[in-house]
């Protein structure tokens with residue numbers, strides 16, 4: 001009888017551990033099981049990506065529709081190349097959509113905002129977004145502002 | 153002068169001897185051919201003593217630490233208008249650092265000291281000797297199940313600590329301080345990565361469980377079989393295990409997250 | 413016929429020391445098979461140590477300890493454990509497993525070394541407990557036993573597997589006269605009915621001489637006299653007489669080696 005109680009509580013303990021791990025995975029890290037299967041990949045080139053980092057959000061009108069996969073350099077054009085995974089369900093982006101790098105709040109993290117275009121053809125896996133707008137770099141803004149002040 | 157040098161030398165030699173013996177013990181535990189059928193009931197019992205009985209202190213501490221993190225995070229972040237980020241702060245600090253480290257420290261105090269005292273007392277009352285004379289290897293019967301139980305329980309306790317802590321943080325910042333629930337969880341999920349943060353945290357917990365039970369079991373097995381001997385060994389378990397956990401945490405953090 | 417035609421343990425030129433203190437110096441002992449051999453000697457001469465050396469728990473500095481021809485100190489760890497499974501040892505302290513009931517303690521050797529079904533284990537355990545008069549105490553935990561009871565349980569555990577060789581370290585201490593008589597009978601019966609070899613370490617001269625076939629008197633690191641109880645009673649040596657009759661003064665030292673008593677007292681702090 002005593003061993004039965006012990007066995008049951010050990011079983012419950014192990015289950016609690018597994019449950020905790022699952023909760024950590026799903027609720028805390030937001031791991032989704034069908035992660036990359038239902039997504040397509042597009043790239044975009046930027047003059048300057050500012051503080052954009054892998055796994056940053058990709059949004060449409062502020063709603064997340066994907067995330068940044070990797071960031072690299074296009075050695076020919078000397079520009080930053082950003083690869084992003086867009087959710088498969090977001091299949092309504094026209095091929096002339098543009099991408100811009102935005103900042104959440106004044107000092108918050110940076111993310112990509114997509115502005116849809118008007119073309120009939122839709123973006124698909126492997127496409128590139130041609131129209132981009134780089135990150136606003138605070139230092140550049142400040143120095144531009146000061147420079148203008150001085151020349152006035 | 154020469155006496156002091158001699159004392160230093162003797163101290164060094166005894167220390168070195170202890171390191172060697174602890175290595176031997178580990179080798180015996182790892183090499184011992186596992187006999188799953190015989191080991192299983194013993195292991196079960198030890199998981200009960202080492203894990204299940206540590207659960208209460210882990211739950212309570214995890215909860216309070218999460219709540220404090222929520223409160224502190226809120227008061228700091230609200231000055232920058234980014235109190236939404238409190239979820240990510242709570243979750244990251246718990247998952248990466250506090251859950252494995254604090255759970256391991258509590259584990260050393262709660263389970264490690266008990267292991268040392270129990271094994272030490274078995275030695276003092278000749279139970280280990282009488283096992284040997286019955287023809288049963290104490291490494292197999294006594295040491296190995298306790299060692300593996302600690303190894304198994306630590307990651308479980310750490311995961312439970314983390315999830316309870318996150319819940320405590322949510323309780324304070326969402327329910328009491330009124331942060332918007334959606335952004336609390338969304339920010340958290342966005343910045344916590346399963347492989348990078350959660351799995352690395354679990355790896356830490358496994359490493360800590362290994363070190364803490366190794367120290368606890370060795371100190372018990374190697375103690376001077378008297379009352380003072382056992383009490384000193386128990387103290388040593390808590391002190392050494394805590395120091396090792398903290399030092400190892402720095403090394404693991406540097407390897408996993410840092411660019412050192 | 414000489415009982416030393418068939419010896420089970422042969423100890424030759426055994427040297428053993430604890431730190432700087434020599435416990436045994438060239439000890440020679442032969443234990444005949446199927447007999448009761450008593451090892452006697454003043455407290456602290458190393459009788460318990462000798463049993464531990466035979467069990468392979470301590471390693472001698474030099475010398476051989478042959479058990480059925482195998483030299484114990486040179487056995488590998490695995491062989492040693494196999495040999496031990498065929499030995500029974502009653503520890504001076506009893507050394508029961510404190511986390512198991514009396515029943516489980518006695519059943520333990522059976523469970524680890526045999527694949528007997530549960531009801532058979534139960535029968536054997538109850539038989540052994542009955543033999544030491546503690547069948548009714550089987551559900552008690554070791555902490556609930558008196559010293560004498562604990563020792564009897566330990567005895568039941570030592571003989572649970574019916575080992576060929578049983579070593580008893582002070583089996584009679586702490587027993588009342590009735591239990592003592594029962595234990596003496598038990599040891600003799602095990603020896604006569606099953607042919608067990610027994611080694612008894614004891615200070616109870618009367619009881620021990622009553623069942624022993626052969627006696628070794630050990631003092632100061634070596635055997636000072638040996639023989640059958642009858643032979644020993646006739647030994648002229650003053651040492652032997654002193655020990656057998658329990659006189660405090662004589663050639664056998666009662667004190668642990670120490671400096672001169674009066675000198676030490678006079679030295680002050």
Ligand SMILES: Nc1ncnc2c1ncn2[C@@H]1O[C@H](COP(=O)(O)OP(=O)(O)OP(=O)(O)O)[C@@H](O)[C@H]1O
Pocket residue numbers: 430435454455456457458459460461462504
């Ligand atoms: N662990 C130990 N470390 C150092 N010395 C020890 C140890 N155990 C025993 N000794 C020493 O070894 C000697 C023999 O001890 P042992 O226990 O074998 O004596 P004994 O003959 O069994 O005595 P008794 O009849 O009182 O049981 C003692 O003088 C003791 O001081």
Ligand SMILES: [Mg+2]
Pocket residue numbers: 459460461504581
């Ligand atoms: Mg003794």
